[in-house]
Amino acid sequence: xxxxxxxxxxxxxxxxxxxxxxxxxxxxxxxxxxxxxxxxxxxxxxxxxxxxxxxxxxxxxxxxxxxxxxxxxxxxxxxxxxxxxxxxxxxxxxxxxxxxxxxxxxxxxxxxxxxxxxxxxxxxxxxxxxxxxxxxxxxxxxxxxxxxxxxxxxxxxxxxxxxxxxxxxxxxxxxxxxxxxxxxxxxxxxxxxxxxxxxxxxxxxxxxxxxxxxxxxxxxxxxxxxxxxxxxxxxxxxxxxxxxxxxxxxxxxxxxxxxxxxxxxxxxxxxxxxxxxxxxxxxxxxxxxxxxxxxxxxxxxxxxxxxxxxxxxxxxxxxxxxxxxxxxxxxxxxxxx
Amino acid sequence: xxxxxxxxxxxxxxxxxxxxxxxxxxxxxxxxxxxxxxxxxxxxxxxxxxxxxxxxxxxxxxxxxxxxxxxxxxxxxxxxxxxxxxxxxxxxxxxxxxxxxxxxxxxxxxxxxxxxxxxxxxxxxxxxxxxxxxxxxxxxxxxxxxxxxxxxxxxxxxxxxxxxxxxxxxxxxxxxxxxxxxxxxxxxxxxxxxxxxxxxxxxxxxxxxxxxxxxxxxxxxxxxxxxxxxxxxxxxxxxxxxxxxxxxxxxxxxxxxxxxxxxxxxxxxxxxxxxxxxxxxxxxxxxxxxxxxxxxxxxxxxxxxxxxxxxxxxxxxxxxxxxxxxxxxxxxxxxxxxxxxxxxxxxxxxxxxxxxxxxxxxxxxxxxxxxxxxxxxxxxxxxxxxxxxxxxxxxxxxxxxxxxxxxxxxxxxxxxxxxxxxxxxxxxxxxxxxxxxxx
Numbered sequence: 131x132x133x134x135x136x137x138x139x140x141x142x143x144x145x146x147x148x149x150x151x152x153x154x155x156x157x158x159x160x161x162x163x164x165x166x167x168x169x170x171x172x173x174x175x176x177x178x179x180x181x182x183x184x185x186x187x188x189x190x191x192x193x194x195x196x197x198x199x200x201x202x203x204x205x206x207x208x209x210x211x212x213x214x215x216x217x218x219x220x221x222x223x224x225x226x227x228x229x230x231x232x233x234x235x236x237x238x239x240x241x242x243x244x245x246x247x248x249x250x251x252x253x254x255x256x257x258x259x260x261x262x263x264x265x266x267x268x269x270x271x272x273x274x275x276x277x278x279x280x281x282x283x284x285x286x287x288x289x290x291x292x293x294x295x296x297x298x299x300x301x302x303x304x305x306x307x308x309x310x311x312x313x314x315x316x317x318x319x320x321x322x323x324x325x326x327x328x329x330x331x332x333x334x335x336x337x338x339x340x341x342x343x344x345x346x347x348x349x350x351x352x353x354x355x356x357x358x359x360x361x362x363x364x365x366x367x368x369x370x371x372x373x374x375x376x377x378x379x380x381x382x383x384x385x386x387x388x389x390x391x392x393x394x395x396x397x398x399x400x401x402x403x404x405x406x407x408x409x410x411x412x413x414x415x416x417x418x419x420x421x422x423x424x425x426x427x428x429x430x431x432x433x434x435x436x437x438x439x440x441x442x443x444x445x446x447x448x449x450x451x452x453x454x455x456x457x458x459x460x461x462x463x464x465x466x467x
Numbered sequence: 468x469x470x471x472x473x474x475x476x477x478x479x480x481x482x483x484x485x486x487x488x489x490x491x492x493x494x495x496x497x498x499x500x501x502x503x504x505x506x507x508x509x510x511x512x513x514x515x516x517x518x519x520x521x522x523x524x525x526x527x528x529x530x531x532x533x534x535x536x537x538x539x540x541x542x543x544x545x546x547x548x549x550x551x552x553x554x555x556x557x558x559x560x561x562x563x564x565x566x567x568x569x570x571x572x573x574x575x576x577x578x579x580x581x582x583x584x585x586x587x588x589x590x591x592x593x594x595x596x597x598x599x600x601x602x603x604x605x606x607x608x609x610x611x612x613x614x615x616x617x618x619x620x621x622x623x624x625x626x627x628x629x630x631x632x633x634x635x636x637x638x639x640x641x642x643x644x645x646x647x648x649x650x651x652x653x654x655x656x657x658x659x660x661x662x663x664x665x666x667x668x669x670x671x672x673x674x675x676x677x678x679x680x681x682x683x684x685x686x687x688x689x690x691x692x693x694x695x696x697x698x699x700x701x702x703x704x705x706x707x708x709x710x711x712x713x714x715x716x717x718x719x720x721x722x723x724x725x726x727x728x729x730x731x732x733x734x735x736x737x738x739x740x741x742x743x744x745x746x747x748x749x750x751x752x753x754x755x756x757x758x759x760x761x762x763x764x765x766x767x768x769x770x771x772x773x774x775x776x777x778x779x780x781x782x783x784x785x786x787x788x789x790x791x792x793x794x795x796x797x798x799x800x801x802x803x804x805x806x807x808x809x810x811x812x813x814x815x816x817x818x819x820x821x822x823x824x825x826x827x828x829x830x831x832x833x834x835x836x837x838x839x840x841x842x843x844x845x846x847x848x849x850x851x852x853x854x855x856x857x858x859x860x861x862x863x864x865x866x867x868x869x870x871x872x873x874x875x876x877x878x879x880x881x882x883x884x885x886x887x888x889x890x891x892x893x894x895x896x897x898x899x900x901x902x903x904x905x906x
Binding site: 178182185210211212214215216217301302319320322324325411412413414415416417428431432433434435 | 471478558561562565566568569586587589590591592670671729731732733734735742802868869872873874877878881882885903
C-alpha cells in the first residue's frame with residue numbers, strides 16, 4: 131500500500147541524501163579522520179533508524195496483524211459456537227461474503243453507518259474549528275476555562291459519558307424532558323428520544339460530537355498558533371476582509387492538519403460502537419438503529435455466528451481503508467503543491 | 468554519535484526490563500501450583516494451598532446469605548481451598564459466557580438461564596455430568612429443568628431453581644378504585660385500564676406496567692389464546708407469532724400497552740421496581756422475587772409493605788391461571804475449568820437439600836421435587852406455586868439463545884407499542900425466528 135513519495139510525513143528518509151549533507155558540514159576532526167568518516171558513511175547505508183523502529187513495528191505487526199489475519203481466516207470458514215469450543219471448522223470460501231452482500235438489511239445498515247459517519251465528521255470538524263477560532267480570539271483566562279472544559283469532556287470514558295447523556299434524555303426521569311416542559315417548548319412529559327431512529331441518531335450524534343470536539347479543537351488551535359502573525363497583518367493591510375483572510379490565510383495554512391483530522395474522524399465515527407450499543411439498551415428498536423460496528427458485534431458475539439461477523443468486519447476494514455486512502459492521497463498532493 | 472549510543476542503550480535496557488518482568492511472573496505462578504495431578508486437564512490438585520474456584524451467579528435471584536452458606540459448607544470439605552463469588556447481570560450474559568467459557572481463564576461454576584443452557588450444552592462448553600447425576604439429585608430433580616440441562620442424552624446442567632411469573636399489585640389503589648383481585652384475564656386488563664384512568668393525575672402512571680421490550684410478560688397472552696412462538700414440524704422450526712391465535716394474544720398486549728401502561732414504550736423491565744416505589748404503578752408482572760426486591764431495605768421501599776400483594780395471572784375462566792413463563796436456572800461446570808473436582812463438590816452443595824430448603828423457605832421454587840411442599844414465605848411465593856402448575860417454556864432449541872441475543876421479540880413488541888401493525892410486525896418476527904432456529 132504505497133502511501134506516496136517523500137512528501138508524506140513520517141516516511142523514512144532514504145540514505146543517499148544523508149551522506150552529502152554531512153560531508154558538506156565543516157568538521158573539527160583531523161583531516162584523516164574526516165576522510166575515513168566520509169568513506170565509511172558512503173559505503174554503509176544507514177540501517178540504524180530501521181533497527182530502532184524494528185521492535186515497535188514487530189509489536190504492531192503481531193498485535194494488529196495477527197487479529198487481522200485471524201479475522202480474514204474466520205471470514206472464509208464456517209465458524210459457530212461449536213467451533214468456538216473446539217470442533218474443527220470447515221472452509222466455505224466466499225460463502226459468508228456472498229451471504230452478507232446479498233442481504234438487503236446489510237446494505238441498509240451500511241448506508242446508515244456511512245450517513246451517520248459523514249454527519250458526525252462534518253459536525254465534529256466544523257464545530258471543532260469554530261471552538262479553535264474562539265480560543266484564538268478570547269483572552270487568556272477565558273481560553274483556560276474553555277480548555278479545561280474541553281479536557282474534562284475528552285477525559286470522560288465513552289461508556290460513562292453515554293450513560294450520563296442517556297439519563298439526560300431518559301423518557302420518564304430525564305432532565306431534558308423536564309426542562310423543555312418547564313420552559314414551555316412543549317409537553318415533553320414522557321417523550322421518548324430513542325424510539326424513532328432519527329431521534330435516536332440525533333442523541334447519538336450529540337454524544338459522539340461532544341466527545342470528538344476537544345481533540346479537534348486543541349489540534350486546530352495548535353496548528354493555527356503556528357501561523358505567523360505577519361502574514362495575517364500583511365493580508366489585512368492588503369485589504370482582505372475577515373472571511374477572505376480566514377479562507378486564504380488561516381484555512382490554507384492548516385489544511386494538512388485539517389485533512390488528517392478529517393481522516394481520523396472518519397475512521398473513528400465509522401466504527402462507533404459504545405454509544406450506539408448503550409443507547410440501544412436504553413430504548414429504540416434495535417433492528418432500525420444498528421450500525422455496522424454494533425451489527426457485527428450482535429451477529430458474532432450475540433448470535434454466535436462468528437463467520438458472518440468476521441466477514442462484516444473485513445468489509446468494514448476495507449471500506450475504512452478506502453476512505454482514508456482517498457484522504458491521504460489528497461493530503462500528499464496538498465503538500466507537494 | 469552520543470545520541471545513537473544513548474538510544475541503543477535505552478532500547479537494550481527497555482527490552483531487558485520487559486524480559487525480566489515476564490519471566491518473574493511465570494516463575495511466580497509456577498511456584499504456587501503443586502505437582503501435576505492424575506486429572507488430565509487440571510494442573511492443580513485439590514490439595515494445593517490457595518486454590519480458588521470461581522462461582523458466577525446471575526442477577527438478584529440468589530441472596531448473599533445463601534452464597535455465604537454454600538461457601539461455608541464448601542470450606543468444611545476443603546479447608547484450604549476458597550470460592551471467589553462474582554455476581555453477574557442477566558443482560559448480556561450469553562455474550563459474556565461465550566467469551567468467558569471459551570477462554571483459558573474460565574470461571575468454574577456458572578449459572579445458565581434455562582433458555583440459554585441448550586446452546587452452550589450443544590457447543591461443548593460445559594462438563595459432562597451424566598456420571599454424577601445420581602449424586603446431584605437424580606430423580607428428585609425438577610423434570611422440566613432437567614430437560615433444559617440435558618442435550619443429546621447427556622446431562623450438563625444441574626437444576627438450580629425455578630420461578631413462574633406473577634402479578635404484584637397495590638392493594639390500596641385497588642381499594643380506592645373499588646376493584647377486587649381479577650379472576651379472569653379480561654378482568655385483569657379491565658382493572659389495569661380503570662386504574663390508569665383513575666390515577667391520570669399521577670405522571671407516568673401505569674395501571675399495568677408494561678414496557679415495550681418486556682417479552683416475558685407478553686407470552687402468557689399469546690399462549691392463553693392458543694398461539695406460540697414457534698413449533699417444530701418434522702425437523703424444521705417454524706415461527707408461529709403471525710398465526711391467528713398468536714395475533715389475537717398480541718392484540719391483548721397492544722391494548723394493555725395503549726390503555727393501561729404508562730411505561731416507556733421502548734424501555735425494558737429491569738427498573739420496574741423503581742417506578743413501583745415511586746407510586747407510579749398499579750400492577751406489574753414479574754418473577755417471584757420481585758416482591759422481595761420492591762420491599763428491599765437497600766434500594767426498595769419497605770414502607771410499602773402493607774400496601775402490596777401478589778396473585779397469579781388469571782386465565783380465561785375464573786379459577787384458572789394463564790400459562791406462566793417458567794423461568795429457572797441450571798448450574799454447570801465449565802469444560803475448561805481447571806478444578807473440576809472442587810467445582811463438582813460446590814455443585815453438590817448448591818443442589819443439595821440444605822441449600823435448596825433455604826431457597827424454598829425464601830419463596831423460590833427449589834430444584835428438588837421433595838422440597839416443593841416447603842415453599843413458604845410471602846404472598847408472592849404462594850402465587851408463584853399456583854402459577855407454576857400451568858407453566859410453559861420457549862422453544863427448546865440450541866439456537867434459541869441466538870434468537871434472544873438478536874432481540875427479535877423485544878423489537879417486535881416495541882414496534883407494536885409505537886403503533887405499528889400487529890400482523891406485519893409478527894410476520895417479520897416470524898421470518899427472523901424461523902431462519903434463526905433452523906440455523
